[in-house]
Amino acid sequence: MAHRHKFSxxxxxxxxxxxxxxxxxxxxxxxEFVFSYLEGSLPAxxxxxxxxxLRVCRECREYLAAYQRTIELGQAMFSADxxxxxxxxxxxLITAILDARNQ
Numbered sequence: 001m002a003h004r005h006k007f008s009x010x011x012x013x014x015x016x017x018x019x020x021x022x023x024x025x026x027x028x029x030x031x032e033f034v035f036s037y038l039e040g041s042l043p044a045x046x047x048x049x050x051x052x053x054l055r056v057c058r059e060c061r062e063y064l065a066a067y068q069r070t071i072e073l074g075q076a077m078f079s080a081d082x083x084x085x086x087x088x089x090x091x092x093l094i095t096a097i098l099d100a101r102n103q
Contacts, residue, residue, distance in 0.1 A: 023049050030060045034067055 025033070030053050036042045037050050054061055 023052075024056075025049055025053050027053075027057060027060055030054075030057070031063065034064060038068065038071070 030050065033042060033046065033050055037047065042050060054064065
């Protein structure tokens with residue numbers, strides 16, 4: 001029961017900080033800034049707010065780590081010597097990926 005109580009205090013504290021700390025962003029806003037953060041295009045002030053959110057929110061730290069890993073895997077896949085795609089990749093999947101890259 002003590003573990004459950006400790007978890008609820010942490011959850012409450014996180015919620016309080018996200019709602020009441022000056023300049024804090026929500027988890028949804030965090031997700032919107034991930035790409036800009038990783039490519040280094042966030043202004044310094046937004047970058048500090050983003051990193052503050054990272055310190056407070058375990059879920060967003062995990063999200064960022066998974067996002068970075070996905071990018072690494074994608075880059076590794078396309079940096080292989082053989083740049084051809086397997087024959088069983090659906091054409092609509094290729095089109096969707098290319099469309100997303102162009103947005």
